[in-house]
Amino acid sequence: SGVEQLGNMIAEASSIVPFTGAGISTECGIPDFRSPGGLWTRNRPIPFDEFVASQDARDESWRRRFAMEPTFAAAKPGRGHRALASLYRAGKVPGIITQNIDNLHQASGFKATDVIELHGNTTYARCIGCSKDYELSWVKRQFDQSGSAPDCADCGDPVKTATISFGQAMPEDAMLRATELTKTCDLFLAIGSSLVVWPAAGFPMMAKNSGARLVIINKEPTDQDDIADLVIRHDIGDTLGPFVGN
Ligand code: OAD
Ligand code: ZN
Numbered sequence: 001s002g003v004e005q006l007g008n009m010i011a012e013a014s015s016i017v018p019f020t021g022a023g024i025s026t027e028c029g030i031p032d033f034r035s036p037g038g039l040w041t042r043n044r045p046i047p048f049d050e051f052v053a054s055q056d057a058r059d060e061s062w063r064r065r066f067a068m069e070p071t072f073a074a075a076k077p078g079r080g081h082r083a084l085a086s087l088y089r090a091g092k093v094p095g096i097i098t099q100n101i102d103n104l105h106q107a108s109g110f111k112a113t114d115v116i117e118l119h120g121n122t123t124y125a126r127c128i129g130c131s132k133d134y135e136l137s138w139v140k141r142q143f144d145q146s147g148s149a150p151d152c153a154d155c156g157d158p159v160k161t162a163t164i165s166f167g168q169a170m171p172e173d174a175m176l177r178a179t180e181l182t183k184t185c186d187l188f189l190a191i192g193s194s195l196v197v198w199p200a201a202g203f204p205m206m207a208k209n210s211g212a213r214l215v216i217i218n219k220e221p222t223d224q225d226d227i228a229d230l231v232i233r234h235d236i237g238d239t240l241g242p243f244v245g246n
Contacts, residue, residue, distance in 0.1 A: 013187035023192020077108035086245035129157025
């Protein structure tokens, strides 16, 4: 079966790089983006230029984020997160590349410096001008006091979740480190991503072109299934559960 083949590939690999999308966190209660009921089926994304230009857009963006806070605050690592953390502790995973913003790889035991976040992190906020970091509780307090999304106390520019919106520049350091990991691994695991958002979606092919084996684990087909060495079209928790170790 797929799980058995995956087990063999993991056993044979010396450097495994997981690349994760929102599908690994759905069992933790966090909706993905493009499945039925996903975030982008309920709300249209607010592009970066709109966030910058419009106080209304910033208010709406923060209202959405505050509404999600109970979900993010309650979420615990799932079987997929725990399986990858087990492989990491066993020394088989030098680092993990994620499109996720939920901090659950860190919560599962990855050192923060070994989690390459391509799309940032929603568990804190950052000034888009001077990059000063803020706690969400600070933003909430300011919002509640003034009735609208606050600006940076230092430079006056808007404060946003520390995530990457459409139209916003990719984090340069994360892109460089993700490229390095991708080109030097011998097994690349694309897990729970529709692989439609670029440049992130370019990493599986980069791994393949650099000689790694490519496994795609996703319950829906993706455009890159035909270049994969193994496609497992099943639930991630069920597929990776057997690899949860100590
Ligand atoms: P998507 O919502 O596009 O894709 C998630 C995939 O996971 C879907 O194909 C689901 O079928 C699959 N899936 C969900 N739950 C699963 C489960 N339990 N087992 C197996 N498969 C499951 O999410 P991403 O690919 O992560 O970026 O989205 C990429 C980017 O688009 C996000 O990082 C975000 C979004 O816009 C930005 O906001 C910049
Ligand atoms: Zn600032």
